[in-house]
Amino acid sequence: MYLPNIYHMEKTIIIYSSLTGNTKKAAESICEIIGNNKNFFSVQEAENIDLTQYEKVILGFWVDKGNMDSKIRKCLKGIKGKKVGFIGTLGAEPQSAHGKKVYEKAQLLCSKENEFLGGYLCLGEVAPKLIEMMKKFPLKLIHPYTEERKARIEKANGHPNNEDFENIKKYFKDIL
Ligand SMILES: Cc1cc2nc3c(=O)[nH]c(=O)nc-3n(C[C@H](O)[C@H](O)[C@H](O)COP(=O)(O)O)c2cc1C
Structure with a gap:
């Protein structure tokens, strides 16, 4: 069957990093929205994935010392020219001053080489x-x-x- 290019252009991939499982669960809930769970990968698995077929990338990270965790930051360095969004989990209230700083930092990093789609921070038990x-x-x-x-x-x-x-x-x- 012939599939127009637009079909491929709209593809979304979710790449997550999770130490104790909170971020994995949070990111997994987005699978329902993108219609399948075949495009859901840990940051380690994603190392071997060719991103050219994806238009949108959702990054799942856990907050480490006020920032996106280092594995996701490293992964993000290799992502360019995409539409990027994030789901982050953290021990502090997302609406706190700390949470707001985390959001701003993540937004800045996602916007550097990509178009920022939006991001969501969620409480994650410590x-x-x-x-x-x-x-x-x-x-x-x-x-x-x-x-x-x-x-x-x-x-x-x-x-x-x-x-x-x-x-x-x-x-x-x-x-x-
Ligand atoms: C080493 C370490 C550093 C952390 N630093 C922060 C932090 O700066 N701010 C915060 O709100 N939560 C912090 N947390 C809490 C985690 O971000 C939070 O529990 C997160 O949901 C863990 O996600 P995970 O289960 O996917 O690994 C830290 C946790 C660890 C283990």
């Missing part, structure tokens, strides 16, 4: 291992386990949840 590490930090170090941090971390427990997945789907339905 791995128990990391919490144990924070508890051992002396109070003056970065990320000490203060009462405020404890409250913030507890807020992220259970996320991303079904409501998050619905919101993510709604967002990407609009921009894709």
Whole structure:
């Protein structure tokens, strides 16, 4: 069957990086919007994929020290001339000052060599291992386990949840 070029031009790929599974789940929820899950790859798998057939790239990242994680940043360096969007998960509230900075940084990086489609940040629970590490930090170090941090971390427990997945789907339905 003959397929016009436009069919190929509209293809979307999702590439995600996830340490503890939050970002994988969040990014996976977008598969429904793009109509299949064959274009869903971990950042490691994506190393061997030819991106020329895709017009749009959705990058899934977890926030590491206020930025997109390094694996996704490395992957993004190889993406040029595409329409790029992102789904990011983080321990802090997306609407907080920290969340807003993360969004701006990610937007800037996505816009450098590509057209920015839009991005969505979602709460992602913090791995128990990391919490144990924070508890051992002396109070003056970065990320000490203060009462405020404890409250913030507890807020992220259970996320991303079904409501998050619905919101993510709604967002990407609009921009894709
Ligand atoms: C080493 C490390 C650094 C992190 N740094 C931040 C940060 O700067 N800001 C934040 O809001 N969350 C931070 N987090 C929390 C994660 O971004 C969050 O739990 C995310 O959902 C993890 O996603 P994943 O399960 O896909 O790996 C950090 C987590 C780890 C393990």
